[in-house]
Amino acid sequence: MNLVSSWLLSIAGVVLLSVLSEFILPEGQMNKYTKVVFSFIILLVIIMPLPKVFGKEIDLSKYFPTEENVLQEDYLYQVNINKLNSLNEDLSKEITNAGLNKVVVSINANVLSETLEIYSIYVDLCDIEYNDSFENKNKTSAKTKIKEIVNSFSLLKDVELQFDDGEN
Structure with missing residues (x-):
């Protein structure tokens, strides 16, 4: 149950940040880009716990070279x-x-x-x-x-x- 509540809390936090950024940033090109970025972040926050639910971990270090x-x-x-x-x-x-x-x-x-x-x-x-x-x-x-x-x-x-x- 702890996994589900933390997942919902992180989704709510990211949505809240995106709404606040919409109020703070002026209308125009910059606002469009921030909406795209926050939409992508919300999508990632929603998808990231799914592999844990199905019992598979995703190792991102395989896909991104490290120092x-x-x-x-x-x-x-x-x-x-x-x-x-x-x-x-x-x-x-x-x-x-x-x-x-x-x-x-x-x-x-x-x-x-x-x-x-x-x-x-x-x-x-x-x-x-x-x-x-x-x-x-x-x-x-x-x-x-x-x-x-x-x-x-x-x-x-x-x-x-x-x-x-x-x-x-």
């Missing part, structure tokens, strides 16, 4: 950027530790998705230098070693690997 969603997207973007930078640095360090210097690694990824989607890895071997610790000092063995290193990263398994060795 929270925008903040969450910015946060996910920043997390993915940090993850991508960290992955790029770790991969470069592992390649350097294997005895290959001046190897440039670029990771092609979608940082706007919920999870970091890595499409491909581009490895530039044009200016490669070999340390004494690297056994075979040729680009074929360097490519093989880099493939092994990339496959050792769990996020990079089954990712396309592209090399640029300056030889075409």
